[in-house]
Amino acid sequence: MTQPFPFTAIVGQDEMKQALVLTAIDPGIGGVLIFGDRGTGKSTAVRALAALLPSIEAVDGCPYNCATLPGTCPHCAQHPGKSLKSRPAPVIDLPLGATEDRVTGALDIERALTQGEKAFEPGLLARANRGYLYIDEANLLEDHIVDLLLDVAQSGVNVVEREGLSIRHDARFVLVGSGNPEEGELRPQLLDRFGLSVDVGSPSDIGQRVEVIKRRDAYETDKAAFMKRWRAQDTKLRKAILAARATLADIKTPDDVLEDCARLCVALGSDGLRGELTLLRTARALAAFQGDTALNRTHIARIAPAALSHRLRRDPLDDAGSALRVERAVAELFG
Structure with a gap:
């Protein structure tokens, strides 16, 4: 599995990094909207932060990342006796062409045809539970999908009522959207539903741009050495985030x-x-x-x-x- 670029090795973009760290401390802030040029480290920062955070304990094999035994989701009800297992905090990409069924989940057609059973196939919201849901070019996403995502992100629960199915499962995630404002804007009422919004741009300082090139080249040339070099800084930041979570209340x-x-x-x-x-x-x-x-x-x-x-x-x-x-x-x- 490819190791993401270290979060603390990202050059500049302090506002974006601060916003992501604060939502990691308190996911209830409501996610982050990042607007800026392509190639400014938006997706790199999201994946780096998720890799920085501690692994989650989830029911083994559960597609909903249930945190307790027995789990409260439909899968755990049908597969009792599982144990908790450590897994990385999920980072799920939501493609622009995703349908509502793909996002929320729908009837499992294969099981319906082969076994005659009416079963639920979890969607992207289930996989993103207790992690991050990342939308690149969020301003180009269809409005009804954005409405759905923001409602679930705020309530923490995904409810599916269709085709004779009635499913409710946890869907608590940090929603991160990115986009280029030149390609279109989100509606104001949708903008308001994101907790934080930051603008990022390509650095104009030559020294900073050179440092970006050096670090990226070192990461791609000798990944093991580069990861080892930044491990202490990432560990320090992880401890600071966990300490902040503990004292937040x-x-x-x-x-x-x-x-x-x-x-x-x-x-x-x-x-x-x-x-x-x-x-x-x-x-x-x-x-x-x-x-x-x-x-x-x-x-x-x-x-x-x-x-x-x-x-x-x-x-x-x-x-x-x-x-x-x-x-x-x-x-x-x-x-």
Whole structure:
């Protein structure tokens, strides 16, 4: 099995890496949308982070990655007596041409024809449970598929009611979408459902570009030596993520920080309350990652562009990008 490129060896793209790490600490943030040029390390970063995280314990042979014995899925009900087995955190790619049946699961036609049984064939959502679901060119995906994915990602449960089947199974995953804005945009109501959004671009600094070439070449030329070189840094980051997960629930949230979240969202004209809630969860994950015990204004200011920039209405009188508008509002409100 090919080892993914080490996460800590990725050059630059700090906002993207921070967003992915924070969703690894708290998957409830709601996933990450990454917009930018091709070849900027989007898919590399997703696979690298999943490989960085500890393996999951799942029922042996279970296509739903059930975490307990006995499992709660349809497969475990039909195959009792299995044991838990370690497996890598799944990273599932969702192709653009995938049908709804392929995504959610459908009737197992082969068993229906050969055995006369009405059985369920799990889809991509089942395989992505407790891992990552990655959509390249998410802005080109059909709207009804995107709606379905976002609903399941938020509820954590996939419900299938068709062809006489009634199936419900866990589908808790971090949804990561990427795309090139020049090829089309997601609808605003869908953008709002992603927890974080970051823009990535090709580095303009010559030294940084040269370092990217060197590291990629070293990875492809002598993979074993390159992986060994970055193992310590990846291990350090893994421990920091696990430590942040353990302390996440203990982070204190003063009322004045909640007021800051609300004031910032009102100033930016963010619709609804999803912006404040995402801002709070992401800031809490950042505080835990940094080893802090309580939220403060610095945490809010640092993650505000990623949490709010994709929730803003377009202002025809303001040529500044969304992230710059958020940064400007942060500076005006917080100083």
